[in-house]
Amino acid sequence: MKLLNKxxxxxxxxxxxLFAGCVAAWFFIRNSEVEEAFAVIxxxxxxxxxxxxxxxxSEYQISVGSAETGINIxxxxxxxxxxISADCPDQICVHTGFIKNRIVPVVCLPNKLEIRxxxxxxxxxxxxxxxx
Amino acid sequence: xxxxxNIKKLLISTLFSVIALVIFxxxxxxxxxVSIYGLKPGLANIVILFVLFLGGKWKARDLFLIFLxxxxxxxxxxxxxxxxxxxxxxxxxxxxxxxxxKAGFKNAPAPFVSVTGAIAHNTGQLAxxxxxxxxxxxxxxxxxxxxxxxxxxxxTGFVVWGLxxxxxxxxxxxxxx
Numbered sequence: 001m002k003l004l005n006k007x008x009x010x011x012x013x014x015x016x017x018l019f020a021g022c023v024a025a026w027f028f029i030r031n032s033e034v035e036e037a038f039a040v041i042x043x044x045x046x047x048x049x050x051x052x053x054x055x056x057x058s059e060y061q062i063s064v065g066s067a068e069t070g071i072n073i074x075x076x077x078x079x080x081x082x083x084i085s086a087d088c089p090d091q092i093c094v095h096t097g098f099i100k101n102r103i104v105p106v107v108c109l110p111n112k113l114e115i116r117x118x119x120x121x122x123x124x125x126x127x128x129x130x131x132x
Numbered sequence: 133x134x135x136x137x138n139i140k141k142l143l144i145s146t147l148f149s150v151i152a153l154v155i156f157x158x159x160x161x162x163x164x165x166v167s168i169y170g171l172k173p174g175l176a177n178i179v180i181l182f183v184l185f186l187g188g189k190w191k192a193r194d195l196f197l198i199f200l201x202x203x204x205x206x207x208x209x210x211x212x213x214x215x216x217x218x219x220x221x222x223x224x225x226x227x228x229x230x231x232x233x234k235a236g237f238k239n240a241p242a243p244f245v246s247v248t249g250a251i252a253h254n255t256g257q258l259a260x261x262x263x264x265x266x267x268x269x270x271x272x273x274x275x276x277x278x279x280x281x282x283x284x285x286x287x288t289g290f291v292v293w294g295l296x297x298x299x300x301x302x303x304x305x306x307x308x309x
Contacts, residue, residue, distance in 0.1 A: 011244045019282045025275035045266035089212060095167035104272045109169060109261060110214055116269050 030104055036120030037101040039081040041074065044112050053079045053100065054120070070111030081115055082106060138189070140309045145194055149201040152179035156206050168273060170222075170257045171280040173287060174250065176202065177226075181246050181292045184230055188307030192231055199223055217264070218257045225256030242296070243289030250285030251278055 040050040043064050053076075061084075062074045072093065073085045082098035086108055093108035099117055106115040156176040164172055179202075183195050203223055207216045229252035233245050254277040262270050296303055 008241060011241065015244070015247055015282060015286070019279055022275040022279035022282070026279060029272050029275065042265070042267065092167045092169055103269065105267075105269050107169065107261070107265065107270060109218070109264065110212075112265060114265050114267055114269070116267065 030102060032103055033101045034103060034117050034119045035101075037079075037117050038120055039076075039099075040116050040118055042114040042116065044069065051076055051081060052120070053081060053117075064113060065111055070108070070113070072108055072111055072113050074115065083108065083113075083115070086111065086113075138309070141189060141194075144306065144309060145198055146201075148179050148183055148198050149205070152176040152198070152202040153205050153209075155179070156202065157209065160210065168276060168280075169261065170218075170254050170273075170277050172284070174253070174284045175288060175291075177246070177249070177253075177284075178288045178291050180227070181230070181242060181249070181288055182295060184234060184245070185242055185292060185296060186303065186307055188304075189309065190307065192227075195227060195231075199227060218260050221260040222253040222257035226250065226253035228252070241289070242293040243286050246289030246292070247282050247285035250281035250288075254278065254281040 037053045038050050039053050041048045041062070041064060048064055049062060056076060056079055059075070059077045062076070063071060064074060065071045071087050072083050075082060075084045075098075077098070080098040080100040082096070083093040083106060086093050088108055088110040090110065093106055093111075093113065096106045099106055099115065101117060103117055105117070107113070153176070155178065159173060159175050180195065180199055183190055183198055203216070203219050207213050207219070226249040230245050230249035233248045234240055237244070255274075258270060258274060258277055262268060
């Protein structure tokens with residue numbers, strides 16, 4: 001069988017086009033920034049705390065979860081937020097590092113924890129709805 | 133009916149499951165530099181893809197059984213039964229996609245089928261993660277998971293392609309065992 005037939009060239013082109021598109025989309029998503037970034041911490045899909053990263057200057061830690069649901073220690077420092085220690089087996093949330101104003105979230109799947117960056121407008125909108 | 137108690141085929145199926153399991157366990161021991169959920173070589177799929185491309189007596193049912201044994205044993209060995217939901221959704225999505233692609237595209241090459249399977253696998257896992265976290269923002273990882281799936285799919289696909297080219301006699305022996 002000839003390797004470089006017409007069909008295989010089409011397959012190769014489709015796969016490489018998709019790959020290039022995905023790499024481009026990934027760099028676009030990684031670099032898209034949020035104005036007035038708020039970090040919202042979710043545990044078991046419920047909001048635990050929200051931090052105004054754009055105005056936060058102090059450095060402090062938050063412990064989220066219990067021994068049963070899994071504990072993540074979150075550090076807020078220099079307007080950035082990240083997980084510094086976790087009792088989950090894979091430690092992916094710790095290795096993800098700190099996020100500041102990019103929309104890619106920090107996730108810990110075993111402990112069902114997510115740190116999401118949202119823009120300030122959205123957070124105010126949510127609070128207004130609650131206040132009403 | 134006479135195929136049901138084919139002891140040779142049963143033995144070979146078990147062997148396939150165990151080979152996949154060993155590959156899985158060894159792969160889990162290798163530190164992987166990128167820490168994103170779902171981004172890994174996925175070399176255990178070499179076995180699944182190999183069985184998919186076998187003809188003769190090997191049907192989709194055998195494929196599902198080999199996959200289930202591998203996934204359940206892997207979950208018990210690593211003790212992460214929580215991760216079972218991700219490996220099952222991803223794996224079943226990949227199996228169904230690969231079976232459909234192989235049936236739909238006549239003589240589709242193994243790397244192409246494998247890439248579609250890997251993409252379906254990562255999409256399924258991401259959907260499961262979005263469901264567990266009740267969050268759509270995890271889809272920010274979608275492009276990098278597809279790109280990773282393409283690389284790992286090509287890797288496993290070319291291994292299987294090479295196996296079929298290198299050992300045609302062994303393949304035809306396994307086919308009608």
